[in-house]
Amino acid sequence: MTTAKPAAFLVAPSTPRFPEFPPRDDMQNFKILYEHGNVPALRRRLGSSPDTIVYCELPLGWNHREQLGMRVPDILVAFNVDRHFIVADGGYSINDHGKPPEFVLEIASPTTSRNDETRKRAEYFAFRVGEYWRFDDTGGRLYRAALAGDRLVDGQYEPIEVMEVSWARIWGYSAALNLYICWEYGHLRWYDPVAQRYLLSHDEEAEARAAAEAARIAEEAALIAEREARVTAEAMLAEAQERVRQLENETP
Numbered sequence: 314m315t316t317a318k319p320a321a322f323l324v325a326p327s328t329p330r331f332p333e334f335p336p337r338d339d340m341q342n343f344k345i346l347y348e349h350g351n352v353p354a355l356r357r358r359l360g361s362s363p364d365t366i367v368y369c370e371l372p373l374g375w376n377h378r379e380q381l382g383m384r385v386p387d388i389l390v391a392f393n394v395d396r397h398f399i400v401a402d403g404g405y406s407i408n409d410h411g412k413p414p415e416f417v418l419e420i421a422s423p424t425t426s427r428n429d430e431t432r433k434r435a436e437y438f439a440f441r442v443g444e445y446w447r448f449d450d451t452g453g454r455l456y457r458a459a460l461a462g463d464r465l466v467d468g469q470y471e472p473i474e475v476m477e478v479s480w481a482r483i484w485g486y487s488a489a490l491n492l493y494i495c496w497e498y499g500h501l502r503w504y505d506p507v508a509q510r511y512l513l514s515h516d517e518e519a520e521a522r523a524a525a526e527a528a529r530i531a532e533e534a535a536l537i538a539e540r541e542a543r544v545t546a547e548a549m550l551a552e553a554q555e556r557v558r559q560l561e562n563e564t565p
Contacts, residue, residue: 331372331404334385337422345420345450345501352388354512355503359390359490366396372404373414373440382436386417390490413441415489420501421449421456430456434463438470444489445470450499452481459483460496 346352346369356367367390374383389405391414399405407413417437419429429447437445445463449456460483462473475485483496484504493504495511503512 330402331377332380334372336370346387349500349514351501354514358512363396364393366391366394366399376406376408377404384433384436387420388418389414390416407440415443416487417442418446418448423455426455441465444487446494448496448501452499460485460494
């Protein structure tokens with residue numbers, strides 16, 4: 314695989330840009346990706362540097378002119394690229410960046426599931442995308458499996474092993490992201506094997522912030538109470554010492 318062209322050598326975004334594809338007409342992306350904040354969580358984990366892009370529904374093709382076979386994956390991740398150029402161009406040009414993206418993921422829907430497992434797989438393979446994943450929140454009623462992935466190995470797509478961690482919990486490891494992709498009771502989650510924890514959803518992140526703020530307030534209150542108790546104890550000690558001195562002075 315060729316390396317990406319240095320950003321300094323990339324030309325200005327193409328004119329015209331990539332075509333604007335209409336958004337999906339179902340609720341799958343909102344339900345799976347947006348509502349729980351899966352894409353922002355992934356972006357935070359992989360970093361927000363200008364040479365990394367984590368994007369939803371971004372056109373992918375050899376360039377903006379060759380629309381035959383152009384795809385719009387639900388999630389695209391690429392490293393060592395010019396993110397500003399991609400966003401300004403309205404799509405990911407493999408020719409311009411000299412490399413395909415490392416990772417794409419498709420979410421099952423009744424209208425696209427058959428193509429996701431056949432034609433799109435062949436097209437992503439032709440693009441030489443490093444990993445192609447498929448997620449079906451129905452547990453395998455739309456795709457043949459709840460979670461499946463293919464990895465490019467020696468010029469061929471090979472299935473990625475997935476494991477049933479427990480009932481209704483299926484995980485597969487993405488070497489491209491260094492994360493486990495998790496099917497958790499129909500929800501998409503990311504699991505960090507280094508930190509040994511899930512990436513936080515919107516609600517979990519908000520709850521963590523609220524818990525941290527509550528802990529901070531409780532700590533401040535404890536410090537204030539401790540300081541007030543110390544001041545009170547010191548005042549009582551001073552008062553007792555003063556009474557002892559008075560008694561000593563009154564003793565004949």
